[in-house]
Amino acid sequence: MERLKRLLDLLLGKNLIDSYGLSVKNHKDEILNSFGTESGDKLELNLEKTKITIHLNLKDQILFDVIGLFLREITLLENNVHSLEEKINELKILQEISNKLNSTLQLHQLLSLIMQLSKETLNAEASSLMLLDKDSNSLIFEVALGEKGDIIKQYKIPLGEGIAGWVALTGEPIIVNDVRKDPRFAHRYDSLTSFQTRSILCVPLKTKEEIIGVIEVLNKIGMEGFDEEDLNLLYSIANQAAIAIENAKLYKDLKELFFDVVETLASAIDAKDPYTHGHSRRVSQYSELIAKEMGLNSNLVEKIKLSALLHDIGKIGISENILLKKSELSQSEREEIKKHPSLGKKILEPLSSLEDILPGIEEHHERYDGKGYPKGLKGEEISILGRIIAIADALDAMTSDRPYRKALSMEDAIQEIENQKGKQFDPEIVPYLISLWKKGLLCSGS
Incomplete structure (x- = not known):
């Protein structure tokens, strides 16, 4: 387009300046717009409210007709390019949305x-x-x-x-x-x-x-x-x-269905012992409350909730004679019971989708001071899942009846957990449990 404008300077410049005192460089766009049809032997322009007629010789007529043809093609091409650029931009936007949709x-x-x-x-x-x-x-x-x-x-x-x-x-x-x-x-x-x-x-x-x-x-x-x-x-x-x-x-529906299945499985495990009925569900609820009180992100809260729901799944591999024994357990029986965290991990390990919740299942009986089982981990060697579930598990155990003792009140159980801060339990997490208690968000057997 710029080359066409320079060509007009050569063709019309002297003519316009001499005849009308007008400069082509100030009116190139108006002149170019006059090339919509074949020019014939004259070119009519409307510049500065003045109608101008320029007479053309045969050579200039042919040249102006060619310029008009090229101009129409260039205009069409420019419009197509602009339309194409808009379509490309739209596709980029939709592609970006699609990428986010899949991620x-x-x-x-x-x-x-x-x-x-x-x-x-x-x-x-x-x-x-x-x-x-x-x-x-x-x-x-x-x-x-x-x-x-x-x-x-x-x-x-x-x-x-x-x-x-x-x-x-x-x-x-x-x-x-x-x-x-x-x-x-x-x-x-x-x-x-x-x-x-x-x-x-x-x-x-x-x-x-x-x-x-x-x-x-x-x-x-x-x-x-x-x-x-x-x-x-x-x-x-x-x-x-x-x-x-x-x-x-769909994801929400599938997740709810999955949790329903898991909760049914956990309830079946708890049902082996009338004293632990509803235990896994309550431990999951307590764990979720603690995690939310700590301000953990929703994905991690969900993993903690699920891990807590399945924390005792390893008891499937423990003899019912031991699980239901009403008298005091022997040393060998206690050692057998201590295998359930490792058994739980082993049972769920083949399911790759549950990989992130395994630490909570394996480590919920570890102690902050390193005296727990099965690995004797201590401090932050224990996953955040394991440290939270350990507190929730102990809270529900203390506030539930057992064959050998009556349930503690929630207040007494909270006090016992506070006494074990830095020993059995993470001293950074215990205050969040106390905060929940003071807010009235904890109740035993819920």
Whole structure:
């Protein structure tokens, strides 16, 4: 294009300057725009509100026609390149979302990323993702980004109300570039948040069976409004988000099923002895409470909870005659009982998915001072799982009846654990148990 402009200097420069006192360099774009059709023997220009006619000889006519042809091809090519660049950018965005989709099952984190990319890519002031709550028949904000995002999240939008409610009800996408002219727009949410909505692009979130929510972006930045290309891109993003939500739901359902199976297994083990009925479940609950009180991340809390639920699975390999014996155990019988942590690890070791919980199962009878079993580990040689479960296990054992003694009160058991701080139990963890007790979050036999 720049070469064509330089060529005009040579062809027209002297003519325009001499005849009209105009400089080609100040009007190159206007001149180039006149090459839409064959020029014939003259070139007509409108420059500075002046109509100019330039008469061309045969040689210049041919040259100008060739320039016009090239100009049309170049313009078409530039438009195609721009369109291609936009498509490449869209594919990059969708690829990034897809990569994140395959790398995490943390739903809220993933959806927040998707909506941030939507907001940036579509050049919008705000974006939000709402899920349909069937109990209240309304849309609930899962993610809301923008100046008033934190405020709008506290509100529910009834199905059918506003643009988002209409899209959720009908399943139809919509572009509204002037909300003042659309009777479906619900002004009250702007009043509640002091946000000024000008334009909305909204599409439904769909699974194979149903509409589960909507995605919307608000207020296109710049003079242009949302268009069909924006709509198509947001639709693609919505499809990715719907996949993420479905995967997370499936993962949640499978996880709940898995925990149900594990809890049933743990209960079957506990049921061998009426005195330990519900023991594994309670140890798991206590362990989870301690881990959360410590501020551990959710993944680690889940591992501790599961490890505690299975901490006594090794007792499957111990004779019932020993487990159910009402009189005092002999030395050899005590040694046999001490094998259950190692047996538990051995039973679960073939299951690679449970690898991370094995330390809690093997180490829950280790002592902080190194006098425990099976390995005699001490201090932080014992995993965080083992140190937490050891406290929870002891707490439930002391507050449950045994053939040879009555249960201690929760207060007395807590005091005994505090007395063993730095000896049997981790002195850094015991205070969190005491904190739970003071908050009234512990109860024996729960």
